[in-house]
Amino acid sequence: MTGYLARRLGQAVLILFGITVITFVLLYLLPADPARQIAGRSATAQTVENIRTQLGLNLPLWEQYWRYLTNLLQGNLGRSYLQKTEVSALIASRLPASLLLMAGAIVCELVIGLSMGVLAAVKRGKFTDNALMVLSFIGVSAPQFVIAILLLYVFAVQLGWFPIGGYGTFQHLVLPALTLGLLGAGWYARMMRSSMLDVLRADYIRTAQSKGISGAKVLFRHAIPNAILPIVAMIGIDIGMFMSGIVVVESVFGWPGIGQLAWQAIQRIDIPIIMGVTLVSAAAIVVGNLVADLVAPLIDPRIKLR
Amino acid sequence: MSAIAPDLGSPMAPARPVQARSVLARLLRRPQAVFGLVVIAIIALAAIAAPLVAPYDPQQQFFEGLTLEGAPLAPDGQFWFGTDLLGRDLLSRLIFGAQTSLVIGVVANGIAVFIGALVGITAGYFRGWIGTVLMRFTDLMMSFPALLLAIVLAAIFKPSLWIVALVIAMVNWVQVARILYTETRSLSEREFIEAERSLGAGSGLILWRHILPHLTSTIIVWATLGISTTVLLEATLSFLGIGVQPPTPSWGNIIFENQTYFTTAPWLVFIPGAAILLLSLAFNLLGDALRDILDPTQRGRGE
Numbered sequence: 001m002t003g004y005l006a007r008r009l010g011q012a013v014l015i016l017f018g019i020t021v022i023t024f025v026l027l028y029l030l031p032a033d034p035a036r037q038i039a040g041r042s043a044t045a046q047t048v049e050n051i052r053t054q055l056g057l058n059l060p061l062w063e064q065y066w067r068y069l070t071n072l073l074q075g076n077l078g079r080s081y082l083q084k085t086e087v088s089a090l091i092a093s094r095l096p097a098s099l100l101l102m103a104g105a106i107v108c109e110l111v112i113g114l115s116m117g118v119l120a121a122v123k124r125g126k127f128t129d130n131a132l133m134v135l136s137f138i139g140v141s142a143p144q145f146v147i148a149i150l151l152l153y154v155f156a157v158q159l160g161w162f163p164i165g166g167y168g169t170f171q172h173l174v175l176p177a178l179t180l181g182l183l184g185a186g187w188y189a190r191m192m193r194s195s196m197l198d199v200l201r202a203d204y205i206r207t208a209q210s211k212g213i214s215g216a217k218v219l220f221r222h223a224i225p226n227a228i229l230p231i232v233a234m235i236g237i238d239i240g241m242f243m244s245g246i247v248v249v250e251s252v253f254g255w256p257g258i259g260q261l262a263w264q265a266i267q268r269i270d271i272p273i274i275m276g277v278t279l280v281s282a283a284a285i286v287v288g289n290l291v292a293d294l295v296a297p298l299i300d301p302r303i304k305l306r
Numbered sequence: 307m308s309a310i311a312p313d314l315g316s317p318m319a320p321a322r323p324v325q326a327r328s329v330l331a332r333l334l335r336r337p338q339a340v341f342g343l344v345v346i347a348i349i350a351l352a353a354i355a356a357p358l359v360a361p362y363d364p365q366q367q368f369f370e371g372l373t374l375e376g377a378p379l380a381p382d383g384q385f386w387f388g389t390d391l392l393g394r395d396l397l398s399r400l401i402f403g404a405q406t407s408l409v410i411g412v413v414a415n416g417i418a419v420f421i422g423a424l425v426g427i428t429a430g431y432f433r434g435w436i437g438t439v440l441m442r443f444t445d446l447m448m449s450f451p452a453l454l455l456a457i458v459l460a461a462i463f464k465p466s467l468w469i470v471a472l473v474i475a476m477v478n479w480v481q482v483a484r485i486l487y488t489e490t491r492s493l494s495e496r497e498f499i500e501a502e503r504s505l506g507a508g509s510g511l512i513l514w515r516h517i518l519p520h521l522t523s524t525i526i527v528w529a530t531l532g533i534s535t536t537v538l539l540e541a542t543l544s545f546l547g548i549g550v551q552p553p554t555p556s557w558g559n560i561i562f563e564n565q566t567y568f569t570t571a572p573w574l575v576f577i578p579g580a581a582i583l584l585l586s587l588a589f590n591l592l593g594d595a596l597r598d599i600l601d602p603t604q605r606g607r608g609e
Contacts, residue, residue, distance in 0.1 A: 015442075019449060026459070141583055141587035149565070149576075240449075278458070
C-alpha cells in the first residue's frame with residue numbers, strides 16, 4: 001500500500017510538472033504582446049521595452065520557464081497583466097464560489113442519477129426502464145449551454161421561481177448546479193442501473209428474499225447500499241467533467257467562480273490568469289483521479305491495488 | 307476501469323473480421339439504433355442537399371423578416387422556424403449549419419481516432435521506452451480540462467473551419483489512445499501473435515494482418531460514439547464565439563448570435579439547441595448499440 005501510494009504520488013507530481021510545461025509553451029505561442037497590453041495604447045516604444053525587460057519577456061523561453069517554475073514552487077502564480085493583482089489572490093477569491101457550485105452539482109447528479117438508476121433496475125425491461133434510459137442518454141447528449149438557457153427561460157423568466165443569474169443565496173445556486181449536474185446524472189443513472197442489476201442477482205439478496213423480508217426492506221437495506229458503493233468512488237473522476245463545465249455554466253449564469261475568471265481572462269488574453277486557472281483545475285483533476293483510485297479498494301476489497 | 311481483466315477468449319482465436327451485414331441486421335432490431343440511424347440520415351441528407359432543400363439563401367436579410375420594431379419574427383407560414391436577429395430565415399440557416407456541424411463533428415472525430423489509434427497501438431505493441439513516453443503523454447493530456455484546453459488552442463490559432471476541427475481532435479484523441487493501448491497490449495501478449503513472431507513475421511505484417519482486425523470493432527465504436535462529443539464541443543466553442551465564425555452558420559454560432567433575444571424570441575436558441583441535441587443523441591445511441599453488438603466486454607462509461 002505505501003509503495004503503491006508513493007508511486008502514485010510520484011506520478012501525480014510528474015504529471016503536474018508536465019502540465020506546467022505544456023501550459024507554458026501553449027501560452028507562449030499566443031499571438032499577443034503582453035508588454036504592449038500592460039502599457040496601453042498611448043505608451044512609447046521605450047515604455048513597452050522597459051515593461052518587457054521587467055517581466056523578463058526578452059529572455060529565452062527556457063529561462064522564462066525557469067523563472068515561472070521557481071515562482072510557482074514558492075506559491076507565486078504571477079500577477080495578472082490587466083487587473084494588476086496576484087493571480088493566486090484572484091483564484092483564491094473565486095474558488096469558494098466554484099467549489100459551492102460543484103458541491104451543488106454533485107448533490108444534483110447523485111440524487112437524480114442514483115434514483116433514476118434504482119428505479120430503472122427495479123422496473124427492468126419495462127416501459128419505465130426504457131424511458132429512464134432514453135432520458136439518461138438525452139442528459140449526456142445535451143449541450144450544457146442549451147440546458148442552462150432552457151432552465152433560465154423556464155424557471156427564471158417564465159415561472160420566476162429563481163433569479164436570472166448572480167450569486168449569494170440558495171436560490172441562485174439551484175439552476176447552475178442543476179445544469180452542471182445533469183450531465184453526470186445521465187452517467188450515474190446508467191452505472192447505478194447496471195450496478196443494481198448485478199447486486200439484485202447476488203445470492204445474499206435471494207437469501208434475504210427467501211427469509212421473507214419485505215421487498216422494500218431488501219431494496220433499501222441490502223441492495224441499494226451495496227450497489228451505491230462502487231459508484232461513490234467515481235465522484236473523484238467527475239472533477240474533470242466539472243472543470244470543463246464550469247467555464248460555460250458560470251458564464252451563462254454570471255456565477256463568480258474560476259470558470260468565469262478563466263473565460264474573462266481568455267477574452268482579454270491575460271496569460272497569467274489563464275495559466276493559473278488551467279494549473280489549478282488540472283491539479284484538481286489529478287487529485288480527483290488519485291482519490292478515486294485510492295478510495296475504490298477501500299470500498300470494494302475485491303479491487304486490488306497494482 | 308475495473309481491475310478485472312476482460313475475458314480474452316481462447317488463446318488461439320483467429321482474426322475475427324467485422325461482418326458488416328450481420329451487424330446492420332442486428333442494429334435494425336434495436337429501436338434506439340434505428341432512431342439514431344434515421345436522425346443521422348435525415349441531417350446528413352439535408353446537409354448534402356442544402357442548396358436544394360433550404361427555402362431561402364441563408365445569408366439573405368429579408369426586409370419583411372423583422373417586425374417594425376426590428377425584432378425577429380416568430381415561426382409562421384412564410385418563415386417556418388421564424389427569423390433571426392438580422393431578419394434571415396432560421397430554417398435555411400439551420401440546414402446550412404448542418405453542413406458545418408456535421409463536417410466538423412465527423413472530421414474532428416476522424417482525426418482524433420486516427421491520432422488515438424496511432425499513439426495507442428504504437429505504445430501497446432512496441433512498449434519499451436516509446437510506449438512509456440507515449441502513454442505518460444496521454445495521461446498528461448487527460449489531466450487537462452478538455453474545454454479549457456480547446457478554448458486556449460482556439461485562441462492561439464485564429465479559428466477557421468478546419469482549425470476548429472483540428473483543435474477539437476487535439477483534445478479528444480486521448481480516450482481512444484488509452485483504450486487501444488490496453489487492447490493492443492493484451493493482444494500482443496497472446497499466443498497466436500507470439501507464434502507469428504517466432505515464425506519470423508515482421509512487425510508491420512503482424513500489426514496489419516493480426517492486430518488491426520481485432521481492433522476494428524473498438525475503432526468503429528469510437529468512430530461513432532466520439533462524434534457525439536465532437537459535435538457538442540464544436541457547438542460549445544461556437545457558442546462562446548471562438549469556434550466557427552459568422553456569417554458561416556453553425557448550430558452553435560446561431561445560438562451565440564441570437565442569445566440576447568432568448569427571452570423574447572426563445573425559438574432562436576431552442577430550435578438550434580434541439581438540433582445539436584438530436585445529432586449528438588443520434589451518434590450516442592448508434593455508438594452504444596454498436597458497442598453492445600460488437601464488443602460486449604466494453605461497457606459503462608467508456609474510460
